[in-house]
Amino acid sequence: MRNPLPVLARALGRRPWLMKLASAIVWADHRLYQVSRGRVSLVGIAGLPSLRLTTLGRRSGLPRDTNLLYFPRGSDYVVTGSNWGRERDPAWTFNLRAHPEATVLVRGREVAVKARELKGPERDAMWRALLAFWPGYEMERAEAGRELPIFVLSPGDPPTGEQP
Template sequence: MRPQWNEGRQVNPLTKVAHWLGRHPRSMKLAPVIIPVDRVLHRVSRGRLSLVGLAGMPSLRLVTTGRRTGLARASDLVYTPYGDDYVVIGSGWGRPAHPAWTANLTADPHATIIVRGRTLPVVARRVDDAAERAEIWALAVRNWPGYEMERRIAGGREFRFFVLTTA
């Protein structure tokens, strides 16, 4: 496969494959494989490598405080750059319930992210404003088209959006 170029930057050819998979509901069956492999790669490489990242998607590890246990809880997520901030969307692969990390961030907005091998403290802001949600959704879908399919699969559940700002 020859690499593509976009605005002078090399584009990962696997990104097209990931975007194609993200538009097909059958690809959701890959979640039980992708999630644990991504978790191991992220842990072993100390945040420098992830399966999602290999496909050219920006990814991070979000470490929240469990709202019930008080223990650290890690989730590997796709993010969308938003200026100097990071946007994460609680799509949960289209499952009917909100992912636990979204409730943890709602209870305690202070968290840590590990992105490209760097550990950064962040403060989360939940996005509820309709205009900002629309702006973020457009950016996020351009970044990960699979969000549209996940929204259809979720059966009307409104995803929680968070902007993570470095503290």
């Protein structure tokens, strides 16, 4: 029998009231990730792929973590800066633009990645694929009133620890 939770999660993900619970969901997800050392997340429990993205703060240079739903694309991880339908792009998008080298923690395994923001026709094609994967992105885009940034995180060499 297939796991019914992804279907339920996708249905709930299209409900505007869910965005009002964003702070509580993010807090609980962060705690679950900490306690399980990256092996369990709310998104994961729902049967969807999740990762913990660690970027360098664009101003501080300090590590910044955030848990995200991702779209698996071969060996790449595709993430979307929906920010739960808020008007502004999430902080991690600004960090990746300033410092594209990052790490992701997926199912307890850390992977060094390099980010690339999609633009133009490539972004448009990925947007269609993302909507098929997570239809709630359209509701979040409409609520935010902005184009949601899309990044491809590709595995690469481990970070050296040096800051550019």
